[in-house]
Amino acid sequence: MTRRGGPRLVGFAVLAALGLLGALALRRPELAVAAAPFALVLVLGTRLARDPGVAGELLLPSERTLEDTEVAADLRVEASRPVDRLELYLELPPEIELVEGTAARAIRLRAEEERELPVALRCATWGSFQLGTVRARARDPFRLVTWEARLGSRQRLKAYPREITLRRILAPVATQPFVGSEVSRTKGDGIEYADLRDFVPGDRVRTINWRASARRRNLVVNERHAEQNTDVVLFVDSFVDVRAAGRSVLEDAVRAAAALATRYLARRNRVGLVGFGGILRWLRPGLGATQRYHLIETLLETGVEPTYTWRHVDVIPARVLTPNSLVLALTPLVDPRFVTALEDLRGRRFDVAAVEIDPVPLVEPGRTEIERGAYRLWLLEREVLRSRLQAQGIGLATWTEGELENVLEEVRTYRRYSRLARV
Amino acid sequence: MPVARGDGSFQEVAARSAAVALLVLLAALANGWAWLVPVAVALAGGTYAAELSLDHAPVDAAAPAVAVGLLLAAELAYWSLDERERIPGEAGEGLRRAGFVALLGLGAFLVGATVLALADAIGGGGIALDLLGTVAAVGALLAIFAAALTERRPD
Numbered sequence: 001m002t003r004r005g006g007p008r009l010v011g012f013a014v015l016a017a018l019g020l021l022g023a024l025a026l027r028r029p030e031l032a033v034a035a036a037p038f039a040l041v042l043v044l045g046t047r048l049a050r051d052p053g054v055a056g057e058l059l060l061p062s063e064r065t066l067e068d069t070e071v072a073a074d075l076r077v078e079a080s081r082p083v084d085r086l087e088l089y090l091e092l093p094p095e096i097e098l099v100e101g102t103a104a105r106a107i108r109l110r111a112e113e114e115r116e117l118p119v120a121l122r123c124a125t126w127g128s129f130q131l132g133t134v135r136a137r138a139r140d141p142f143r144l145v146t147w148e149a150r151l152g153s154r155q156r157l158k159a160y161p162r163e164i165t166l167r168r169i170l171a172p173v174a175t176q177p178f179v180g181s182e183v184s185r186t187k188g189d190g191i192e193y194a195d196l197r198d199f200v201p202g203d204r205v206r207t208i209n210w211r212a213s214a215r216r217r218n219l220v221v222n223e224r225h226a227e228q229n230t231d232v233v234l235f236v237d238s239f240v241d242v243r244a245a246g247r248s249v250l251e252d253a254v255r256a257a258a259a260l261a262t263r264y265l266a267r268r269n270r271v272g273l274v275g276f277g278g279i280l281r282w283l284r285p286g287l288g289a290t291q292r293y294h295l296i297e298t299l300l301e302t303g304v305e306p307t308y309t310w311r312h313v314d315v316i317p318a319r320v321l322t323p324n325s326l327v328l329a330l331t332p333l334v335d336p337r338f339v340t341a342l343e344d345l346r347g348r349r350f351d352v353a354a355v356e357i358d359p360v361p362l363v364e365p366g367r368t369e370i371e372r373g374a375y376r377l378w379l380l381e382r383e384v385l386r387s388r389l390q391a392q393g394i395g396l397a398t399w400t401e402g403e404l405e406n407v408l409e410e411v412r413t414y415r416r417y418s419r420l421a422r423v
Numbered sequence: 424m425p426v427a428r429g430d431g432s433f434q435e436v437a438a439r440s441a442a443v444a445l446l447v448l449l450a451a452l453a454n455g456w457a458w459l460v461p462v463a464v465a466l467a468g469g470t471y472a473a474e475l476s477l478d479h480a481p482v483d484a485a486a487p488a489v490a491v492g493l494l495l496a497a498e499l500a501y502w503s504l505d506e507r508e509r510i511p512g513e514a515g516e517g518l519r520r521a522g523f524v525a526l527l528g529l530g531a532f533l534v535g536a537t538v539l540a541l542a543d544a545i546g547g548g549g550i551a552l553d554l555l556g557t558v559a560a561v562g563a564l565l566a567i568f569a570a571a572l573t574e575r576r577p578d
Binding site for chain 2 (some may be wrong): 007008010011012013015016017018020023024026028029030031032033034035036037038039040041043085087089100101104105106107108141143182221246336
């Protein structure tokens with residue numbers, strides 16, 4: 001621990017010196033009497049002060065938690081010598097808050113005493129955070145000397161996005177010849193009825209449709225739609241974040257992406273991720289619980305890195321954007337680079353759908369007439385942009401508030417009824 | 424006390440000097456300027472020194488009380504400045520600290536009374552004793568500054 005003298009040290013030294021000098025100069029012993037207590041406190045305090053040998057660390061119950069959930073941590077401290085006052089300050093990132101109390105507190109420790117102080121933390125938002133450093137300052141009884149140190153080591157705490165329940169999600173246009181839970185257009189083994197055809201040797205007897213066979217006087221079998229899976233690529237816009245009043249479009253996009261990933265993976269689809277922004281992040285489509293953790297861990301790293309570089313979808317590896325995959329975009333439609341990327345993907349015949357995380361409620365209309373005019377123009381431009389994307393066959397719905405599921409229903413409705421117009 | 428034995432103008436100057444010292448102390452506490460605390464205490468002590476130099480009484484018996492007053496003023500001022508950081512302590516810490524400061528005051532009184540008694544006993548002791556006193560005072564000063572300088576250096 002670093003030993004330092006406090007303000008009392010210099011103050012008492014000056015006063016003791018002034019008193020002694022005054023006694024010498026004026027030949028008055030009373031001034032030496034006035035200086036003596038200061039000198040005695042100074043000498044006693046500095047001689048008796050010893051490094052308390054404080055050690056400590058923050059003990060986290062787990063490396064992972066959910067956002068907005070309380071984390072019951074413990075701050076363990078111990079001292080080899082008695083400490084009259086040990087001040088502890090827990091350094092926390094701005095996104096992590098204390099449930100109660102303050103980050104700083106003072107305790108008293110006896111020699112060889114070890115204490116565990118409960119600390120209740122809460123992650124206000126999802127993300128990956130580093131914490132664990134504690135600033136300690138020990139004071140001697142005379143308050144002349146302090147010892148300061150940084151205790152503990154940095155630990156990582158990952159707050160996963162809170163879960164959004166989705167009962168229905170978007171069905172892909174095309175599937176892949178692997179077993180899954182999506183109803184395919186092709187015929188094969190499944191539950192959904194597709195068609196009737198004549199019986200051929202080799203067909204299973206249980207597939208015979210006896211009623212249809214009786215009408216046709218010929219054996220007829222049921223055909224069903226195969227249940228297959230598909231590749232879903234979550235395309236998250238990280239070019240820009242719009243924040244206001246404790247809400248952020250990027251945070252909402254990540255929560256939605258986590259919920260969609262969980263739901264699609266539960267239906268045995270392969271899910272990949274592209275974080276398209278200042279920093280390009282991608283994850284190849286994969287299956288299962290392991291992929292879910294990989295996706296969420298990658299999502300936790302999502303953040304806005306300002307850049308003026310124009311990005312094309314060519315920079316995305318081909319093995320991430322597999323043919324016939326469903327590209328589901330989560331974007332505020334603010335940065336033109338992301339919009340161009342969406343149109344580019346659609347032009348390359350990808351099945352593209354988008355959820356617009358509405359930034360309009362977070363933007364002030366402005367105070368002056370010009371600002372309000374610019375705001376209205378901006379709203380009109382967004383309306384034109386939406387129409388343009390929908391005209392290209394990109395199913396788009398705006399998520400302002402309420403359930404994500406309602407927004408997906410809008411996109412689903414668009415995809416069901418949209419047809420290619422040839423003019 | 425020298426002030427009580429002085430005339431009206433003497434008392435007026437002493438009162439003004441004490442008021443200035445009080446204002447300086449209040450400024451230190453209000454703004455968190457720890458460096459002003461010894462200035463305020465030195466002003467009060469300087470007022471006492473000026474009164475002693477003008478008074479021709481042999482020894483002022485109230486000197487230990489003055490010492491206690493100055494020490495407690497400094498100690499309480501620094502304690503008040505420490506509390507500006509608003510770091511909550513454990514229950515009973517304030518009471519314990521108050522007890523320690525009271526003990527310091529008592530110790531200051533005993534030390535002051537002892538030094539005063541010794542000084543009175545030695546009395547007008549001649550050049551040899553003057554020299555001895557000077558050497559002792561200079562030695563004490565050196566020890567004080569050595570202790571202060573040592574503490575400014577991090578380990």
